[in-house]
Amino acid sequence: MDAEPAIQTPQQPGVAAAARRIHEGFERYNQQFRRITSRAARRFEQRDWKGQMADIAARIELYEQWVRRTVDGLPEDLGEQLSDHALWPSIREYYGLRVASMPDAGFMKTFFNSITRRVFGTRGVDSAVEFVQPPPEEGIESLTMRRYPCWGDLEGSCKAILQDFRFRRVYVDSGKDAVAMARRIREAIGEDADAQCLRFEFIDSHFFQGTRAYLVGRIRLQNGSRPIVIALRNGDEGVEVDATLVTADQIGVVFSYTRSYYFADPTSVVAAVQFLHDILPGKPIDELYTVLGRLRQGKTERYRSLIQHLKRTDDDIVHAAGEPGLVMIVFTLPSFNLVFKVMRDVFRPPKTTTHDDVHESYRLVSRHDHAGRLIDTQHFRNLELPLGRFSGALHEELLREAGHTVSEEGDKLVFRHAYVERRVRPLNLYIREVEATEAQRVILDYGRCLKDLAETNIFAGDLLLKNFGVTSSGRVVFYDYDEVMLVTECNFFELPEPDEDYPLMDHGARNFVGPRDIFPEEFIRFLAMPSALRQTFLEAHADLLTAAYWRDVKQRRESGEVAEIVPYARQSVAPQRIAL
Numbered sequence: 253m254d255a256e257p258a259i260q261t262p263q264q265p266g267v268a269a270a271a272r273r274i275h276e277g278f279e280r281y282n283q284q285f286r287r288i289t290s291r292a293a294r295r296f297e298q299r300d301w302k303g304q305m306a307d308i309a310a311r312i313e314l315y316e317q318w319v320r321r322t323v324d325g326l327p328e329d330l331g332e333q334l335s336d337h338a339l340w341p342s343i344r345e346y347y348g349l350r351v352a353s354m355p356d357a358g359f360m361k362t363f364f365n366s367i368t369r370r371v372f373g374t375r376g377v378d379s380a381v382e383f384v385q386p387p388p389e390e391g392i393e394s395l396t397m398r399r400y401p402c403w404g405d406l407e408g409s410c411k412a413i414l415q416d417f418r419f420r421r422v423y424v425d426s427g428k429d430a431v432a433m434a435r436r437i438r439e440a441i442g443e444d445a446d447a448q449c450l451r452f453e454f455i456d457s458h459f460f461q462g463t464r465a466y467l468v469g470r471i472r473l474q475n476g477s478r479p480i481v482i483a484l485r486n487g488d489e490g491v492e493v494d495a496t497l498v499t500a501d502q503i504g505v506v507f508s509y510t511r512s513y514y515f516a517d518p519t520s521v522v523a524a525v526q527f528l529h530d531i532l533p534g535k536p537i538d539e540l541y542t543v544l545g546r547l548r549q550g551k552t553e554r555y556r557s558l559i560q561h562l563k564r565t566d567d568d569i570v571h572a573a574g575e576p577g578l579v580m581i582v583f584t585l586p587s588f589n590l591v592f593k594v595m596r597d598v599f600r601p602p603k604t605t606t607h608d609d610v611h612e613s614y615r616l617v618s619r620h621d622h623a624g625r626l627i628d629t630q631h632f633r634n635l636e637l638p639l640g641r642f643s644g645a646l647h648e649e650l651l652r653e654a655g656h657t658v659s660e661e662g663d664k665l666v667f668r669h670a671y672v673e674r675r676v677r678p679l680n681l682y683i684r685e686v687e688a689t690e691a692q693r694v695i696l697d698y699g700r701c702l703k704d705l706a707e708t709n710i711f712a713g714d715l716l717l718k719n720f721g722v723t724s725s726g727r728v729v730f731y732d733y734d735e736v737m738l739v740t741e742c743n744f745f746e747l748p749e750p751d752e753d754y755p756l757m758d759h760g761a762r763n764f765v766g767p768r769d770i771f772p773e774e775f776i777r778f779l780a781m782p783s784a785l786r787q788t789f790l791e792a793h794a795d796l797l798t799a800a801y802w803r804d805v806k807q808r809r810e811s812g813e814v815a816e817i818v819p820y821a822r823q824s825v826a827p828q829r830i831a832l
Contacts, residue, residue, distance in 0.1 A: 264339055269329035271347040277322030278363040282356075285314055289545070292460035292515030297421050299486055301463055301814040308513060309619040315548050319366045326371070340368060340381040348383065355394065355520050362552050369634075375666050376636030392530065395523035396456040397469075402449040406434035413452060413482070414493070417467055422490050429493035433482065436496040437471070440478070448473045452480065455524060460515040462621065463816050464494065466506065470531050471498070479503050479531035483820060495820045501725070504532055505624070505819045509674050510729050512622045513545040521546060539674075542628060551630050554590075554672065561588050568643045574678035575718045578603045579610060579734045581654055583646050584675055593629075593671040596653045604767075605734060613736045614671060623708045623817045625701050627721075627731045629673040636664045676721030679728060683717070683781060695785045697728040699793030705730060706805045707815035711737045711770070715778040737768060740809050744802040747773040772797050 288311045295304040326334055333339050344364065351360045361383035368374065368381045377384060398416060402409050411430035414423060423429065438445040454469030467482040481503045485494040497503050505511075507528065518524035525540045532540075538557060542550030565587050572582040572591045578600040580593040595607055605613075617626055639660060642650070650658045650665065657668045679698060683691040698720060705712060712719070713735025720730050743766070775797050779786050795801040 264333075264342055266330045266333060267339070267342050267346050270326055270343050271350070273325055273329055274322055274343075274347060274364055274367050275351065275360065277318050277325075277367075278360050281314055281318035281363070282359070284318075285311060285545075286517055288314075289515045289517050293419070293458060296458075296460055296465050296486055297419050299463075302812065304460070304462075304515070305621060307515070308621075311513075311545055312547065312619055315366075319363070319370060322367055323370045326367075334371060337372065337381065340371075344368075344381055344383065356522050358522055359546070359549055362549055365552075366548065373634070375634040375661070376664065392523050392527050394520045395527055396519040398454045398456050400452040400454075402446070402451055404446050406437060406446050406449065407431055409449075409452060410434050410437075413454065413467070417454070417458065419465075419486075419491055421486060424487070424490040424492045433493060433496045437480075437498060440498040441471075441473070448475070450474060455516075455518050455527065457516045457518045457524075458484075461512055462623075462818075463814065464818060466514075468528070477531075481506060483818070494818070497820055500532055500534070502820060504535060505725060505727075507532060507535060507540065507543050508624060508723075508725075508819065509539050509543070509628045510622055510624045510626060510723070510727070511543065511819065513547075514543055516544060521549075539628075542630075547630070551632070554630065555632075558585075558588065558590065561585070562638060562641065567641075569637065569641045569646065570643045571646055571649075572675070573681060575680070577732070577734075579605070580671075580732075581646075581649060583642075583650075585641075589675050590672055591675045592635075592667075593673070594650065594654050594657055594667055595669065597656045598653075603734070610734050611669075613733045616738075617710075617733050617736060620710065621708045623704050623815075624727065624819050625704045625708075625729050626710070626733075627673045627676065627729055629671050629731075629733070632670045632672055633668065635667040635670045635672075636661075637667070639663050639665050673731065674723075676723050676729060676731065678718050679720040679722055680717035680780070682722045683785065688784075691785055692788050694722055694726070694728055695781065695789050696792055697726075699789055699796060701728045701730060702793070702796055704815075704817050706739055706802070707817060709739045709809045711739045711742050711802075713737055715775055717778075717780060739802065739806050741768055742802070742806070743769045744799040744806065745769060745771055746799045747771045770799075770802065772799050772802055 288307050291307060292304060295301070295307070330336075330339070347364055348361070351357045354360065365382045368378065372378065372381070374382070398413075400409050400412055400416075407430045410433040411426055414426045414429060437449070441448055450472040452469055452471055454467050459466040459468055463485070465484040465486075467484070469480050470477045471480050478498060479500055481497040482493060483495040483497065483506075485492055497506065516524070521541075521544060524544065525537060528540045529535060529537055536554075536557065538550045538553035540550075541547075541553055562585070565585075567585060567587050569583055569585050572584040574582070576582075577593075578596075580595055582591055582593050584591045595610060599605065614629060614631065617629065618631075620626070622628065639647070640663060642665060647665070651660070657670075659666050659668075677685075679694065682694060686694075698717070701720065702712065702715070712730050712732075714732060719732035720728055722728055779789060781789070790797075
């Protein structure tokens with residue numbers, strides 16, 4: 253933890269004013285973040301899903317906007333001393349004393365670090381002017397909860413929960429929903445659940461994501477506790493319970509790194525993350541911050557975890573498993589569940605995209621509905637990693653192929669740009685390593701993945717199996733965003749018959765058409781898999797190889813239709829599009 257220095261009055265001019273400006277910048281960012289978040293309830297009640305997606309993008313932009321505004325205003329306080337490195341430890345000390353022990357003080361210190369990094373163009377960590385250690389944990393007790401004692405009547409307790417978390421739009425049948433909730437709880441705990449349950453405890457905030465609102469809490473039992481999440485759907489007739497999730501595995505998928513960011517306003521974000529980590533101990537802290545929309549804090553926590561892990565391990569950083577990429581060099585630390593992606597200086601043929609195109613594709617994905625099929629990716633600038641930990645082959649390739657991005661500085665390798673994401677097993681490798689029935693399952697899920705992406709207006713661009721992966725829960729996800737496009741920006745055509753004037757539609761056929769003209773019949777050549785698996789895929793997903801399918805998806809996206817792709821089995825209606 254950062255030591256608390258003795259209180260003193262700053263001697264240098266501008267210290268207090270600069271510290272105050274930085275704190276005010278954070279407060280304005282945070283207030284605007286919460287204003288956007290507070291709109292989620294109205295979006296849900298009005299079924300304004302497009303508005304919610306627009307709010308995701310707007311909220312992501314806020315942090316960088318307020319960092320820029322704050323830095324731009326600092327010359328008024330510091331003048332030419334703005335870049336005086338010797339002055340900033342005093343500003344850091346003055347600021348730290350005043351935010352110490354405040355709720356979410358860690359966020360405030362992270363914002364301060366962002367300011368100093370922008371002022372000095374910091375590479376790695378500058379412990380002289382940054383807050384390096386995390387602040388003391390606030391404790392879950394600082395989180396406002398709603399509690400519902402159980403009196404041997406689970407249905408009654410469940411109905412009280414629903415009524416307490418009601419919306420302006422009425423429930424279709426809260427009594428029926430309460431019965432279904434109680435039945436699911438008894439299935440999980442046993443027939444003595446009415447006696448075992450002492451009380452329910454829920455975070456005092458709805459959690460909004462996509463077309464769903466969630467209640468997040470735990471059940472206190474005589475012999476411990478277990479998590480509970482209630483999924484609410486706003487349908488044509490009103491609000492209803494869509495699912496009651498009572499296992500860590502089920503709830504872990506809802507808070508997955510492949511899902512979109514939540515809109516929630518707990519009394520303390522830090523305490524809410526601690527609560528979520530308590531009920532989902534397998535979830536890394538950094539992912540929980542990120543899924544709550546606090547992306548910068550998630551990056552900070554991920555970096556801290558990585559550095560701490562590097563200090564206590566000695567394995568080499570090596571090439572990630574899978575085929576080498578034409579655009580990215582991908583590497584990993586085998587003992588840590590992340591991969592790092594660095595762009596090559598020159599992209600190998602047949603790639604025709606530019607570096608700016610790739611950056612824009614990753615920005616598009618960060619602002620888009622992930623629908624459980626896109627891995628969340630963090631963009632790091634000036635990332636430092638220990639030079640001595642890189643394998644010789646990887647070190648040599650990085651300097652040879654990515655010299656514009658990678659440089660040696662002392663005992664560090666510095667990356668001007670790097671994308672970091674969770675590691676998954678490449679699909680092309682996975683199907684070779686598992687039994688036939690499992691290989692068939694994931695190939696079918698690969699097809700569902702393509703369709704889920706399409707329903708959320710994403711065309712993957714490159715459909716090779718090596719660009720998809722299998723998560724620890726067995727779900728197929730997409731992770732290569734080099735050529736991502738919106739379905740609505742593509743044109744889908746049947747493959748023309750070859751003739752003398754238009755001879756062949758081979759790999760070079762794109763020379764004759766626009767870059768966004770797509771011929772789905774060509775997708776068959778991407779299905780490099782054993783014939784039995786290809787047959788399994790075609791029996792279920794042959795429509796993916798037709799222009800008619802894709803034109804229909806495009807028309808529905810352009811008309812404003814929103815697909816419901818949920819991360820659980822639905823209890824209240826017949827399954828339509830279930831993301832298992």
